[in-house]
Amino acid sequence: MVGYVAALRFFYVKTLKRRDMKEDLPYPHSAKHKRRLPTILSVEEVASLIDSASNLFHYAILLTLYSAGLRRSELCRMKVSDIDSGRMMIRVERGKGGVDREVPLSQKLLTTLREYWRWMRPKTYLFPGMENGWRADKPINHKVVWEAVQQAKGKAGITKQVTPHTLRHCFATHLLDAGADLRTIQVLMGHKDIEATTRYLHVSTKRLQAAANPLEQISVSGPERLKRSRRLRKPE
Secondary structure, three states: HHHHHHHHHHHHHHHHHHHHHOOOOOOOOOOOOOOOOOOOOOOHHHHHHHHOOOOHHHHHHHHHHHHHHOHHHHHHOOOOEEEEEEOOEEEEOHHHOOOOOEEEEHHHHHHHHHHHHHHOOOOOOOOEEEEOOOEEEOOHHHHHHHHHHHHHHHOOOOOOOHHHHHEEEHHHHHHOOOOOOHHHHHHOOOOHHHHHHHHHHHOOHHHHHHOOOOHHOOOOOOOHHHHOOOOOOOOO
């Protein structure tokens, strides 16, 4: 199975130049490919990252990635019609596995997108790409999303490894920290299996800190009664 996935990744990324497919073709779990815990930014770090956007275009991209917990490929394909201000929902079409889903539309995001729309005037795609140096009615190139994140990261002085997908991880973890249940987060993230969602239990600081440490439940005398060694270091 690992070989099949590697071949597909090579075909899409190297042959077809579809680097965005890397997010949708992860390596299957095996002894050699254990899933590492994702990098998580604090709420303050996310705010600093977004506020460090180079321009309104990048700002709207970062805000949408985080607010809706989107994959980079989902953001690139997002259409103006996917923003339903009447119902305050965002429609995410053709997510991973071809499954559609909806996520709540933040009022703060809606305010920014309205200001962005008045300036950019996108037609079909919310974040239009470029053609011959001019804005065109086609999906944005995934590289632009990557650059928006990297430029903001550098300006914010964040040293952690940050990618567009990091904001998706932060979305889920911060929801968990705020008290959302795993089933709700699974639906919002578009996870087919709840196991993909439970990984965020391992990176939720509030959940981990809320767990009672067994040491606190036992009675020990403390270090005060213990003798100190007279010889603190080896003689030179």
